[in-house]
Amino acid sequence: MKRLHSLLAGALLLSAISLTATAQPPSASASTPETDYYLSTSFHEPADEGLRLLYSTDGIRWDSIPGTWLAPKLGAGILRDPSIRRGPDGTFHLVWTIAWKGDTGIGYASSKDLIHWSEQRRIPVMDHVADTYSVWAPELFYDEVKGQFLIVYTAVVNDGTCTGRRNEHGDYHRLYYVTTRDFTEFSSPRLLYDAGYSCIDGFIVKRGDGDYVLVAKDNRKANSNLRVAFARNAEGPYTNPLSRPFTGIFAEGPSVSRVGDTYYIYYDLYRRHIYGASTTRDFIHFTDVTDQVSFPQGHKHGTTFRAPASIVEGLLRAAQQHGD
Template identity: 40%
Template sequence: MKRILILSMLLLSLAIQAQEKNTVYLFSYFKNNGQDGLHLAYSRDGLTWQALKNDESFLKPEVSKDKLMRDPCIIRGADGKFHMVWTVSWTDKTIGYASSTDLIYWSPQIAIPVMAHEEGARNCWAPEITYDAKKKQYMIYWATTIKGKFLETASEKESGYNHRMYYTLTKDFKTFSPTRLLYEPGFNVIDASIVKDGKRYVMFLKDETREPVQKNLKIAYSKKINGPYSAASKPFTGNYWAEGPTAFKHQGNWIVYFDKYTLKQYGALSSRDLENWEDISAKISLPKGIRHGSILNITEEELQKLIHVKMVE
């Protein structure tokens, strides 16, 4: 019986290794101010990334007065489609949404008025989507500053922005639950990115505090996708300003990519336990000018279609 158990564990390990060997990672990102839209790059080892379509845009922004496509977040939904949200403007109370079956041809873009009910809402930045398999619904979440709220952490610097994380739930991207507060850690917070880890949810987030300066990445945990989330951990990034975390697992290791934005370069950290971190920034290679986005898994077949996209357009 013991031998059978050991053999089963070995076969499972080999199957996981084979699956990871064939995994293709896709990085969705924007460049400059996000005016030209969605960019995509791929990697097989999670370290070296190659831009697709000669680093030209796959989808040009059409919604909002500013017509931007910043911070694109794409996930594969339970319906097999790719669902994407993004920042449409510096000041709008909406976020962008579109879907696709192949990452090449997209549905009409719509603006979801997630903060239209808040008269004092100043922005909707860096939205992301996470799927709740238990309740079969999606949570869309983003950062907003609302005038007159959370004054205890307000600062006059950086135009007085003082964000908290908000969310809405949807099953079909047509109807949405009322917007609610997702995370109030007691500081200016932005760029949350939530992933499922076993029975818990892990939120990677940016402490945006300017006085005294933080500008680093932290982690919070919850048993439920919409919280409550724990107090934020100590920073796991170093002595530089960091933002836009996106995380995935590769060969049992967590890898978190993020933007060292004041240094105009990307960084990456690796960990097995989300507590002890190794800086692997020197091992990564990314397209020039890449900015805040997300990483997901795709198949080799899907990648080949993206590689040959010019042939089918």
């Protein structure tokens, strides 16, 4: 409990301090801009407890917001690979993996404060695509140009459109996506990226010069590393093949935050049971900064995003009140 008091006091103090970057939340007055925090979704294995959240003031040192914030009720009763993006109206949208295999949908819920959530709904992203074996790791991206969300996810579809090797285990993964403006109506699923081999965990970044970067995992067993591709539009086409790897083996679940002029790419080093990071300014040259960042033990497959300080302070207060 002493730790919670110190976390809360620190959050209230730091909310008055100007951080590396600030943003105007939709509900704030133009004369009183509110400081943003870095937040990250998380879960702990075996992924049956629910959504966890981390926060940071600098994108480098991360701490847990105690407790779980949404218990899984869909599919196989798991909540893996949670991804959150905030819409133009201030609503936080959450999607997640609901089953390892045998389910062709993903989970969805929304919130204004990350504490109180809407009813969970299953989005049937691949229900009408024959021979779909699994759907994993949905990632949200808001396309400001078209005013719509992209939900990018990994799927195994054992059909004749595969350009790479398949086997009886169905391990040829590709990246698909659907679009939506309201999380009620969705486009038909479309293929975002076929690497020619098993490729998972796609994450889209919009750069300042107007192009887009796709960070993804080369899922071939001998590689299991992260690479990038580029496009002029969020929906592609992205350059093929993927770049040379910028991580070692056994890295997955990438997400990206911009800290000043530098992009931090965070990822799960799952064989080492730690979280790692690399920095870049151009997505061509990368520096491994794993020894410079810190994440709570047990953090898995998080997606980073930004939120006003008042949201984080509210979460810390709620955690203290519930004694988590």
